[in-house]
Amino acid sequence: MITKFKIFEKTDYYSLHDDDEYQIIKTVRDDGHDYQYCDGILYELSGDDSIVNIDEVEHTDENTFYEDQIERYIEYFEDGGITQTFPVSETPLGGCQNLEEMLEYLEESDNFDIA
Numbered sequence: 001m002i003t004k005f006k007i008f009e010k011t012d013y014y015s016l017h018d019d020d021e022y023q024i025i026k027t028v029r030d031d032g033h034d035y036q037y038c039d040g041i042l043y044e045l046s047g048d049d050s051i052v053n054i055d056e057v058e059h060t061d062e063n064t065f066y067e068d069q070i071e072r073y074i075e076y077f078e079d080g081g082i083t084q085t086f087p088v089s090e091t092p093l094g095g096c097q098n099l100e101e102m103l104e105y106l107e108e109s110d111n112f113d114i115a
Contacts, residue, residue, distance in 0.1 A: 016076060022069040027082040035082065042082045049085045057088050 014026035027044050029035065034045040043049075065073075077083070096102040 014076070016072050020068075020072060022066055022072065024069065024072050024076055025083075026076070027084050029082055041077050042080075044082055044084045046085050052088065 013023040015023050029044075035042055036045055036049075037043070038051060073081075096105050
């Protein structure tokens with residue numbers, strides 16, 4: 001199978017349209033990285049990357065996206081845009097060592113209903 005890659009100029013932030021309220025980060029394909037598709041998106045790999053289901057990633061305040069920004073990323077990806085893998089911390093549930101500690105952690109957690 002032949003895949004067509006779109007080449008981008010090297011930039012850190014990118015606006016799809018002149019009136020964009022939020023800029024998105026554009027990743028440029030280079031020879032120094034490996035790339036892999038996951039669910040239709042091309043990711044620039046950064047070493048010991050692991051595929052993790054998004055349901056396993058806990059939301060943090062730093063990871064807030066605005067609806068307009070999300071729409072721009074969707075358009076960017078549909079146009080062949082590349083993104084970098086993103087770091088997450090892999091930890092056992094609250095550092096728990098057994099079921100009792102896990103249940104105590106969940107009871108104190110803000111996300112108890114989700115968990």
